[in-house]
Amino acid sequence: MPLVAQEPPRLSTIRSTSAAPRVAEFFAGIGLARLGLEQAGAEVVWANDLDPNKTLLYTSRFGGDHYVERDIATITGADVPDIDLAWSSFPCTDLSLAGNRRGLAGSSSATFWEFTRILEEMGDRRPAVVALENVTGFATSHGGDDMASAVAELNRLGYSVDVVTLDARRFVPQSRPRLFLVGALDAPDDVHDPGSELRPDWLQTVFGDPALTTHRAALPAPPAPLTSGLGEVVERSSTLWWDADRTRSFLDSLSPLQTERVELLRRGRTVSYRTAYRRTRKGVAIWEVRPDDIAGCLRTARGGSSKQAVVRAGRGQVQVRWMTGREYARLMGAGDYDLSAARTSQALFGFGDAVCVPAVGWLSEHYLLPLVRGAMRAQSPALELVHG
Template structure:
């Protein structure tokens, strides 16, 4: 098994359209633990299961997934099918049979309600931006906005990390706007057409987080080519090689002859194209591979050309070379599946170092910022340690019952002391028997420097007002429960008290009643 789960007490992620698990592999290297994954392809599941501790992998149709069945997560990723969005495909768009699975992902997020992740990341082909003249992308962003996500768009190319040309459009959505945002200017990660999309759609809730420039190191095919002896049957025989050469146009033949004149061994990739109704081969001029694809995406495998001492050798790229072109180490297990299955898995996959770069420079800062935004003002909080449960699995019925009873007991204790006769909680409290609680202690749960900022009364007022504004927006856009409207009322009452006490300070008439810190 290549990837063992060594992540402890870090961010938790769900991997939709998981494929062979390269998103998981990349996130794990950045201490983000995948706790749930799903894909419908049996072949991909076989590769996934051979490389991960995959008790959390659900093989099946996303249309059968219910939001209530997912565990608590901080992040959700979705590399939903590109077949109907790719320029190489039929361009049916988000209404197509494959790419319409985006709507199923959105449905699951909606069903997760208040437990939906704080950050989401979607990946697809750049053709997503032009599908139906950009309407599909706008509709997708609009749907994510309705779910409470402010979205950012950027482009990444695998060639920044490996010798493969593979551009992909990424959408990152966050609950609430991030800091360190800026206006949209042309860059490698945000070309002019992304800026144009922002300008065309002022009605969408979009943001632009500042990102560093990706690395500019050049990568070459020689770094991924398996050195296979020319007598091996993997290489095409003379007849097939000659047919390959004869299919080349004059320009392509000239390119091949230039390679043959080189004193050192050269490698290039080639791909079949239909020109004037005739299948021909075309050789890439640069020393990288074209975008890896699958037959479902409207393309076929790439061939590798090697020229040495004036001779020409041709063969298909191997599955291991496909893996290397996606930034996957050789310890990744693929020997148990057919070559065609490995081609399918890697052709549909993401480039591992690209995802790792995004995790480091975008996802981790966004997750941290969203967690800080949700933290309280920093006043010491009461905590009840249950050390006796430390060595037990949290999923056992006994532990769940104990924790539910403890939560119910604390809820009733705090409710009885609340000035507003209300306690705001992230989820409904499960009714249970009252129990005796262990000795509690008080501890501040945010850093001292952040507490110094948060404790200022004007900052507390601003944060409370911002919470009310976000809550009111959600209520205005959705059909919500009575409980959420009650939450809005309680939040408004707390804002009124905060503001009144602050005003009293300026008139030297302090309010005798302190703020109810235990319920703020």
Template sequence: MESAPIRAAEFFAGIGLVRTALERVKGAQVQVVWANDIKQAKFDAYAANFPDAEDHFIVRDIQKLKKAELPPEVELATSSFPCIDLSLAGNRRGLVGEQSGMFWEFAKIVKGMSPRPRVILLENVHGFATSHKGEDLRAALACLSKLGYSLDVLAIDARHFVPQSRPRMFIIGIQKDKLPSQARQDVPPITDVRPPWVQAVHEKHRQALDMHYIDLPTLPEGPQDLDGFVETDVSADLWWGEDRVKAFVGSLSDVQKARFDALLAADTISYRTAYRRTRQGVSTWELRKDGIAGCLRTTGGGSSKQALVRLGRGSKAIRWMTPREYANLMGAHDYKLLAGTPNQQLFGFGDAVVVDVIEWIGNNYLRPVLRPDSTASAE
């Protein structure tokens, strides 16, 4: 007998990559019945990929949502609340910041939902764990615990699924009175999804708060290069001219230049990504040592955009990465780029979650908790 769909609400929905991932979960249909974001451009991108967006996506500041607008009988609520005040690259104001402080608005809405979702899934940067010496994370966990949730913390780098270094932490809350039999309430062992610092979070808070963990499979190894993720047939106009390439090379440090020259002289063509940095007041370029991309960011700063460098057989070419490449690196190969400007598209992906990571959590954690009778094997 086919189980009922899992009704989900997506807070801070952005361009819809959480929904993209949840709809791929095997053995249980996840139905996003409500979504919210403040930016019209993100809704436009979402709507271009999900025709039913007009029926359930509310474009509004989360602080102005009304209780009557929330959907009934939601089993899963997801929240990728803003990271700018928590990120090591941000201002570190923490949960008192104007952006990351939206966590409290999410918690307030969950508190008012009747019934409350059985499971909540939050995503943010690792900096959340160290913000204000750990006090921000403690306060957030305490808040969710008071709402009736037992909490688990995970850390997953997207490089296990796509060629992009994108470490993120996840908080999964399950209603205390509905914990599944596989949930354990002691300190978890160290694994790839629970490194020592995550274990320390559990150890620190398990006496005062409701904490649990669920055993999870080992993460896959992940791709080691950008093959299959870069566009090979872009317009020639996108590649930088000779003067710009010369300036790029001229800005490299001795170590960077040696790396560049070795790849240039190689018998095979390879791709590298590069960031622009300011070192001692001077703008320089830095080439990644490995063959994967750095963490994609929202566009708007000098080091926010990544350049793609193609080297080998004595040939060099450089250009900015394209929106399609951003989509591919976020695990959204089939995402339709029909709305917004290229910069808006880059921003949307830089502000999103990696589809494969959420899909993995869905298959190995959310589905077994919410639909334990499903016989589909998790991936």
């Protein structure tokens, strides 16, 4: 009997038990998702972004052989190599409460559709797992319709979708809640998981929609949120503290409640650190100081209200200055990130528009990589991964 050549198995249906899963990093920014993925054992083989400042930081840190600096609208499925996982931190501008709330129809966040177009163009080569990261406002954008549309689009491409929320504060002293959509061509076993830390009540609507294909993977509880730690990441050697006049202007702008808060810290026997944001109230610029030893959510430093200041108070003194690029890096879990190639403004923008490294590492270790390897079913043997 003549031998019949068997059709090679689709990459998207094969899992790896030993080889490092291959990842494409869409909207790569400065590569913080990459750092988290690599911590869990993945290998980033392709990356893309358009912003030249982010490109400078990324390629200075990781090299540029695998990096494509182009508008995602000009990238095709053929441009992406064989991969097991696609990571997409698509722009949050139109989904954030601080943005214009145009949703997936907005010019920035609409790049989601370019990402799924590329997946579709990859055909049978599309990855077994996709992970999308964005602000929690994605869940409520347009009354939840944007989230449902995104899940339906991934369903159309064959992916069952899970949705979880994870705050960077569980790993670093920064309040930074984010949403993660995880799509799987071969969905893991579903678990009943109402009102958990990862899938709170406000996320349950998507799982109850009969028009959508979803799953809820069994995951461990994440670490408890930190209640302190900002003081441990502040650069003690900084000489950038504001002069007496600028510091007085800062103090004069505080509300009575804020003034009392800072005064208590000033009279303290030990030095404390807090972060502060500049706000505009009735046309007047004022400062608001956080009450705890945790940083507020870092943002892209395009305007004064987006930048955080550091307040150092105690032993009868108060000092104030802008937060440094190194402090931004530490608060994103990337403390040793090389900033020598970038200006401070470039670093603040890059880190403020990024994802927390250990949050990605936790999600990758406990969910994404086991999912790629087929290890999230009760009875599902993992197969050898063979890349073409």
